[in-house]
Amino acid sequence: MTELHPRVEEARLPVVPSHVESPADDEGYNILRRRIGREKLFFRLCTLPAIFVTVLVAIVPLGLLFINSLRNQRSGAFTVEYYIASFGNAFFMRTLATTILMAFSVAVVSIVLALPMAYLLARRTLLRNFIMPVVTVPRMLPFVVIGYAMILLLAPMTGVVNKVLLGLGILSQPAFILFDWPGQAIAFTYSGIVVATAVLTGVLMSVDPQLEDAAVSLGATRLRTFFVITIPLATPGLIAASALIFTSVVTSYAIPVMLNGRVPYMVALLVSANLLTLQQPHLAYAQAVIVSVLAIGATALSQYVLMRYGRQGGGR
Structure with missing residues (x-):
């Protein structure tokens, strides 16, 4: 029997459709x-x-806080009088404005001071081994320890800074900045730099160094490359770090209570005073809700900016 050519044999086989x-x-x-x-x-x-x-430790307590802020302290009826009283109180509004100004200033200063350190850590320079402990150790310390450190550093009569400045003749009398707005700002900035450095280091490590080298090879200086190439690519980290610092300052209680003078400059202390000292819990609940909305709003705004920045092709 004559054998068929292989191609002829293949042609005689049934063809199975590709979609079957x-x-x-x-x-x-x-x-x-x-x-x-x-x-x-x-x-x-x-x-x-x-x-x-x-849900158990965040959403439920916030919900109960909001519900109680809408109840009259005596009758239990629903009311918004405590919100009206808060926004109509000049001292509360001034304290809230001071808190927002403090948080914004600390966020800006912390980012500016942390950015060079984060860049050196991300690029693994020779200073990395020196900067890493400076950034890592404070992250392990609670705010109480930071507060005590500021007292030892800035105390009017016994603080190291005042002793040095008085000994050098720069000051004729001690500077009383510890239990005032500047002292709290310094303590917040110290902790803010640590947070910003940790966030920005991770972001800057994701920036391709070849982009910077390409800019330098085209004639740009290192400083110009840093501002034109590196910082725009690190914008998401800048926004995230700013939101974290702003929120932590607005809601902070430990540092203000340790470094506070006679007047509560931070809104957290005012809420605590209304709750514990003045025995006005429902007013304190309303003011706590206002602070919570401010912190959540800042976080939500940063997320919105990040999403919008990503859709527009930021960081390319």
């Missing part, structure tokens, strides 16, 4: 889909404890 799958392929696809579905379900179940804790 064999039973084995269909079964394998279903197995893969079930496996992916189980993995998705597993990871969703893993998020349930975090969601439960968030």
Whole structure:
């Protein structure tokens, strides 16, 4: 019997359309889909404890705080009188404005001072081994320790700074800045620099150094390259660090209570005074809600700016 050419034999075989799958392929696809579905379900179940804790320790207390701020302290009837009283109180508004100014100033100064250190850490320069402990150790310290450190450093009569300035003849009398606005600003800036350096280091490490080298090879100086190339690429980190510092200052209690004078310059102390000293808990609840809305609003605004920045192709 004459054998056919292989090509002729192939031509006689039935042609199966490409869109028709064999039973084995269909079964394998279903197995893969079930496996992916189980993995998705597993990871969703893993998020349930975090969601439960968030609801329990954050959302529920905020909800109860808001509800109690709308209840009259005597009758229990719903009212907005405490919000009207807060916004109509000149001292509260002045304290709130001072808190916002403090938070904004600390955020700006912290970013400016932290950016060079973060750049040196990200580029693994020779100063990295010296800067790393300076940035890492304060992150382990609570605000109480920072407050005591500021007292030892800036105390009017026994502080190191005043002793040195008086000994050099720069000051004729001690500078009373500790228990005032400047003393709190210095303490907040100290902790803000640590936060900003940690955030910006990670962002700057993701910036390709070849982009900077390319700019230098085209004639740009290192300083111009830093401002024209590096900082725009690090904009998301700048926004995130600013929001973190602003929120931490607005809601801070430990540093103001340790470095505060007779007048509460920070709104957290005013809320505490209304709650514990003046025995006006519902007024304190309303003011706490105002501070919470301010902090959440700052965080939401930073996220909106980051999303908008990403859609516009920022960081390219």
